[in-house]
């Protein structure tokens with residue numbers, strides 16, 4: 001295999017038509033690695049993964065060399081919900097997604113920590129921590145690391161400060177099964193600067209102090225359609241938004257991040273995948 005220059009780059013790819021299709025899309029989009037949902041992201045339930053489908057999935061990885069670095073949970077899940085029925089439904093759905101990732105041998109699953117929907121941050125964060133410990137207790141032989149994603153802080157979303165993510169990880173007993181996903185658009189919208197090299201350094205120091213760089217397993221590479229500190233989550237093509245190209249240059253050349261897969265979640269034509277090809281070209285061109 002040719003020597004790789006810089007980190008592994010990829011994009012979130014659709015599983016429409018079957019999980020194995022995400023691998024083929026990743027290859028067409030020139031991904032080294034991909035993120036994918038492990039089931040429909042707008043439904044609670046999922047059809048069982050049959051052996052035939054799993055075999056096709058592993059064969060596609062073997063044939064293309066495209067790996068799956070992470071999955072992403074359904075947007076319905078909210079383990080911070082103050083409504084007991086929704087909280088329980090979310091916990092069950094999260095457990096199912098962890099089990100599916102184990103079947104698919106996907107090493108990470110990214111989740112937004114949750115929303116308190118009105119009863120306050122402290123109560124919401126406490127529910128998340130309790131539900132995470134209950135989750136890891138209930139899973140047997142779990143090999144998938146659950147990654148809490150830094151959020152933009154829209155509405156009552158939790159996890160928009162590094163301190164909140166660090167607080168949650170601190171409270172999880174199964175330390176080897178928990179981690180963090182940094183999304184450039186989210187942290188920029190939440191008020192962490194990334195573009196000026198000095199400010200970037202300070203942001204990463206804050207990350208390390210509050211969470212610990214060792215817990216960082218995946219980076220989502222998204223520019224932002226909204227201004228710095230807007231707390232709005234709208235992804236833009238690399239270099240075309242308010243974050244700008246220099247932030248991405250800082251990240252892809254950060255020596256501490258060379259082993260962290262960097263994944264696009266930017267808008268695209270799902271047929272041609274042309275925007276993924278272009279954004280990946282831009283990211284790779286930044287590697288010094």
Ligand SMILES: [Zn+2]
Nearest residue numbers: 072110112149
């Ligand atoms: Zn996300």
Ligand SMILES: [Zn+2]
Nearest residue numbers: 149183220265
């Ligand atoms: Zn993201």
